[in-house]
Amino acid sequence: MSSLRALAQRLGLSITTVSRALDDYPDVAPATRERVRHAAREANYRPHNAARRLRKGTGETVAFVMPAQPGHFHEPVFAELLAAIGEQLAAKHHDLILLAARPGLEEMATYRRLVESGRADAFILARTRRRDERVAYLEAKGVPFICHGRTETKQPYAFVDGDGEGGFRDLTKRLIGLGHRRIAHLSAPSYLTFATLRAAGWRQAMTEAGLEEDAQRLFAEGEPAEEDGHRLAAALLAGPQPPTALVCATDRMALGAMQAVAEAGLAIGPDIAVTGHDNIPAASYARPGLTTMELPPAEVGARLAAMILARMGGRDPRELSAVLDLRQIPRGSSAEA
Amino acid sequence: MSSLRALAQRLGLSITTVSRALDDYPDVAPATRERVRHAAREANYRPHNAARRLRKGTGETVAFVMPAQPGHFHEPVFAELLAAIGEQLAAKHHDLILLAARPGLEEMATYRRLVESGRADAFILARTRRRDERVAYLEAKGVPFICHGRTETKQPYAFVDGDGEGGFRDLTKRLIGLGHRRIAHLSAPSYLTFATLRAAGWRQAMTEAGLEEDAQRLFAEGEPAEEDGHRLAAALLAGPQPPTALVCATDRMALGAMQAVAEAGLAIGPDIAVTGHDNIPAASYARPGLTTMELPPAEVGARLAAMILARMGGRDPRELSAVLDLRQIPRGSSAEA
DNA sequence: ATAAGCTTCCAAAACGTTTTGGAGGCCGGT
DNA sequence: ACCGGCCTCCAAAACGTTTTGGAAGCTTAT
Incomplete structure (x- = not known):
């Protein structure tokens, strides 16, 4: 050395x-x-990295804390997001350090440890929640951070997010245009900002079409994975006036919902539309293909990396935030392709 | 501070x-x-982390370099593996640093940088290749490392791996027991150790049953994702004596293969068996459910973390390695469930 | 009473870098 | 000759920790 x-x-x-x-x-x-x-x-x-950061008081290290409940973290696009972030940061000679911590006390303790022991100089937050203690803490400490997704705070903060609200509004309108009226929404837990936004988009389109009552009735909330997608869809289908479309917050929920539809003996596409969000690989290889929308994770990752670097360089968070348009991907599951 | x-x-x-x-x-x-x-x-x-590692000459940092071609890294179980590793390491106050680098020159440069600048004290290698320069380099430098998967080297080294050979042998025998004879194998690229091992298991079962000729004919190799699974399966099905079973190296290949089978107008399960490996969530929500096998990623991750810690503590690699049994998961795609 | 041996503490050096505050040499202007 | 200013360079301090090599005080054995 x-x-x-x-x-x-x-x-x-x-x-x-x-x-x-x-x-x-x-x-x-x-x-x-x-x-x-x-x-x-x-x-x-x-x-020597350690020597330099000891002297300078700060280093080139960005931390990413996965909000993981162990045995529960199959986010399919996640690996690609991380790969993109890691690659961009490495190109600028920055390190990405990765931790896993369950939301709650453990999570906050992890953030505190990282900040106070000087291991991390900046953070990327994933799965941003509407009221997010991480944001409050980092803000207070003056540590640069970037959110993947939005949060509710007075302070200006930097984020990258897909336009879930617009995306779900457009999608729902399209379904209405296809003749659907009883359009259900399978939402992720409402404390997650993205869930609330997607639900809002769906609700807007329903309201504009005078379908508030259906919207009221046809809303269900659960974990954004196959199991709850299956469960919630099955329950809705067994109801008195079953929906003709299932707009799911994520592809994983949608895949579960498709299973429930098939079990009910209905044809996905012609009888019942099912849609998701993320465009995971399995979505295009489902039968019929799953109608979905996407924000390319590689692009988001690259953007997050560039933004956190800018933030560490002292750039104003307001100049950095971006709400990106989603690309709609119609497939057979909504009888559009 | x-x-x-x-x-x-x-x-x-x-x-x-x-x-x-x-x-x-x-x-x-x-x-x-x-x-x-x-x-x-x-x-x-x-x-202060940096001060300590400057003084001690070594720190508590494990690096994981994702062998990622950007836009190509949808490994579904990967996030969970990382979460498990990160959690275990954090519990022992170690950091996990994550980089992405394409295999080849860039990858080796990344390893060198990490080692020489003293950023990483140990490594976890993923997607181990049969002849792996990373192993050679780290071995030569005396840096502790652990492989997820095996490699071909004279030196003793530490690894965790599933028994892909045994798993595919057992699976293939089961298919033979069900009456299948023309059992094809869709393999991942042979420079990847796991691909070679899984192919070997399949070939053993075929040979034992006197089906060498079919094995010879019904072998195809491609990238371990949906696209090549689809392509290779379609080609085999269009051949002169088409297979009645498609044993795929991974679930993602199998999902692509299932698509090809469906397009050929054949019934998955009764007409043609399709099987995979990994037990990704989409496998259980495919129709019919995909027969597969698994090594729980959370368990592997925890094990990798424990092992790299032991290795850093000076334990002999020979005491650490483990080949773990795979859990077979029969489902409808092989007409077993 | 003295030496030897514990127990408990500490001053100082070291890790490799960045940064502060000059030092020395040279040039041109007076 | 001398001074101010520029161009190059450097010694030393500092970051916060761990570790080395004692030192002081007390107890016990002689």
């Missing part, structure tokens, strides 16, 4: 000069700068 | 004593130890 000192010795220079040469300070002669550069490359020199 | 010095000052002790008290050295009086302990808890003291 070739150190600055070793380099300096070999070159007959001081540590200071070597350090400044590598850091492009103006007060080192171009000739020596080159000499140092060359020697550094030759010796495969890498500054 | 309350420092050791601040604590010492407040207690009227030296930094040394405070440090040693917190570290359970025998040469500090029980009474002072308690006093220090109490004050540390009170002040919410956390040792």
